[in-house]
Amino acid sequence: MIVASWNDIFGQTEAVSKLKHFVSSGNLNHAYLFIGPQGVGKHTTAKVFASAINCEAKGCGKCSCCVKIINETHPDVFQVVPEGNFITIEQVREIQKEANLKPFEAGFKVYLIDEVEKMTLAAANALLKILEEPPVDVIFILITSNLDGVLPTIISRCCQIYFRSIATEVIIDEIMCRYKIDKDRVELVARVSGGIFGNVVELLNSNRKLKRRESVLYLAEKLKRLDALELVDEGSRLISEVEDFLGELKLKQEAELAEVEEIALSKAHGARLKKRLVEKQKRDRGREEFKAFEDILDFFSSWYRDILIITGCFKNNFLTNIDCEERLRNLSKELSFQGAQRALEIIQETKRILRFNVNKQLALEVMLFKLQEVA
Numbered sequence: 001m002i003v004a005s006w007n008d009i010f011g012q013t014e015a016v017s018k019l020k021h022f023v024s025s026g027n028l029n030h031a032y033l034f035i036g037p038q039g040v041g042k043h044t045t046a047k048v049f050a051s052a053i054n055c056e057a058k059g060c061g062k063c064s065c066c067v068k069i070i071n072e073t074h075p076d077v078f079q080v081v082p083e084g085n086f087i088t089i090e091q092v093r094e095i096q097k098e099a100n101l102k103p104f105e106a107g108f109k110v111y112l113i114d115e116v117e118k119m120t121l122a123a124a125n126a127l128l129k130i131l132e133e134p135p136v137d138v139i140f141i142l143i144t145s146n147l148d149g150v151l152p153t154i155i156s157r158c159c160q161i162y163f164r165s166i167a168t169e170v171i172i173d174e175i176m177c178r179y180k181i182d183k184d185r186v187e188l189v190a191r192v193s194g195g196i197f198g199n200v201v202e203l204l205n206s207n208r209k210l211k212r213r214e215s216v217l218y219l220a221e222k223l224k225r226l227d228a229l230e231l232v233d234e235g236s237r238l239i240s241e242v243e244d245f246l247g248e249l250k251l252k253q254e255a256e257l258a259e260v261e262e263i264a265l266s267k268a269h270g271a272r273l274k275k276r277l278v279e280k281q282k283r284d285r286g287r288e289e290f291k292a293f294e295d296i297l298d299f300f301s302s303w304y305r306d307i308l309i310i311t312g313c314f315k316n317n318f319l320t321n322i323d324c325e326e327r328l329r330n331l332s333k334e335l336s337f338q339g340a341q342r343a344l345e346i347i348q349e350t351k352r353i354l355r356f357n358v359n360k361q362l363a364l365e366v367m368l369f370k371l372q373e374v375a
């Protein structure tokens with residue numbers, strides 16, 4: 001699903017009505033700060049807001065301006081995300097340089113700065129300087145799920161917009177009604193995806209992710225019976241599935257890149273668009289790879305958390321993998337409460353390690369060997 005207009009944002013009525021009011025009154029601030037938990041639609045809303053600011057129909061979702069902004073190919077709307085673990089001073093200097101130039105085709109240049117809490121102190125101070133003397137016709141949308149990490153001086157310079165978390169039951173109802181899918185399937189998917197709306201929709205639309213889950217749960221179930229060689233094989237199978245996916249993504253991206261040349265206004269414009277698109281594509285691949293590994297680890301976690309629930313005699317309605325209850329019950333005879341706890345620690349540790357530039361295959365294998373040891 002491509003979310004493209006106000007109507008596609010779910011469960012954030014208050015934030016949306018405030019933002020719409022800014023657009024309709026024409027009374028725009030130089031800087032906004034979107035605050036709220038991860039996965040509730042802040043980034044999507046930021047894109048829709050950026051299109052509403054620039055679209056003649058105030059965010060129709062269909063015109064070329066809206067489409068370009070949503071697809072992140074608009075020459076005047078910039079995405080800034082952490083490079084590695086931080087947003088650096090160089091990135092902010094780049095903004096400083098660009099922001100003073102006139103917009104290419106839009107009324108306003110817009111900068112979406114994601115995970116603004118990850119700015120280095122130098123970067124944050126440089127951004128503060130820009131916000132103190134904002135360039136004309138430029139709007140900043142800062143996004144964070146961790147307000148404690150944002151400099152108070154930056155917070156006070158922005159118009160703050162709060163996003164709230166949405167109850168899983170509300171998400172289930174909405175999705176059943178929107179997509180006409182039966183309750184059991186939506187409920188399973190909602191549990192597996194941690195009840196985050198965007199993730200639920202993604203999971204319903206992606207067989208790949210559900211298959212990935214099946215592979216992981218299957219492996220978790222038989223882990224103890226594998227010898228060392230089989231275990232390494234299984235680890236490589238998970239990795240090669242991720243690699244296949246990234247390969248397909250790259251092909252799609254190459255096609256996208258070819259299209260850009262066609263829409264360019266001039267040679268220079270084409271080169272500029274292309275450079276930005278290549279950077280975005282690289283980021284997207286990095287993000288998708290990271291997400292794929294995070295999925296794998298999350299599915300492992302969900303399995304051991306369920307075993308923890310069963311061995312600890314907690315209520316069944318806390319189970320995530322409700323479609324595997326019998327398999328989980330059988331396996332929980334071989335694993336203790338402490339064993340499941342230890343397994344969860346091992347997975348957490350692997351998750352932490354994967355944030356750094358490590359050999360992912362090796363990290364995964366080490367995790368599998370360690371998980372095999374728990375009892």
Ligand SMILES: [Zn+2]
Pocket residue numbers: 051055056057058059060061062063064065066067
């Ligand atoms: Zn439009």
